Amino acid sequence: MCNLYANTTAQEAMRGLFKVATERDRLGNEQPRPAIWPKYDAPVVRIDGDGERELVLMKWGFLTPKTSAKTGKPLKPDAWNNARDDKVASSGLWKSSFAGRRCLVPVSAFREAKGRNPATDFWFGLAAEADDDRPPFAFAGLWRDGQPGVDGEEGDWLTHTVVTTVANELVKPVHPTRMPVILDPGDYDAWLDGSESEAGKLLRPYPAEKMRIVRQGVGITSDKDQ
Secondary structure (H helix, E strand, O other): OOOEEEEEEOOHHHHHOOOOOOOHHHHOOOOOOEEEEOOOOEEEEEEEOOOEEEEEEEEEEEEEEEEEOOOOOEEEEEEEEEEEEOOOOOOOHHHHHHHEEEEEEOOOOEEEEEEOOOOOOOOOOOHOOOOOOOEEEEEEEEEEEOOOOOOOOOHOOOOEEEEEEEOOOOOOOOOOOOEOOOOHHHHHHHHHOOOOHHHHOOOOOHHHHHHEEEEEEOOOOOOOOO
């Protein structure tokens, strides 16, 4: 499943696309992020305490505690960067966030790998006329503040996760089972503010004809020329 994506959309363009007022942009001087990995910062759109949209940085992946089977000592916590669409309403890890803490995850492309030794990297984006165009879009996401059972600084992290669904016909040859849920802009309100039933209806594969493979090859772990 998805464990690497990019967001190279300009900050002002993100505010426009996601209808975030300038004063509710909490990103600071945001720079393009051609490679976003689990446990690293990424821009996220959520509803703030006043009921308005805001742009904030969150670490990618809900954290859960982990201990050594041999010694019983704490290890680095696991990061759950994907949440299955058929588990978000029932799993203890996801259900409270699905009920009340849904978010939009700005993206310009995402990577899936095929094979091994070496794997081939495939980067997927939206359809566009020019090869180097990266139309911005959003994953359906969930967020939480604080990581229960995780000690230290990591326990205080603000985190997000990406909801996945069955793969469409473009993604399936690379990753046969799953892909991130990509939302149409017209569905942003329903995902952020709708009921669980309304939000659940949005958890479906994005049309393959509206997407394309923007890069592919061995060792392409960034949507940027090395």
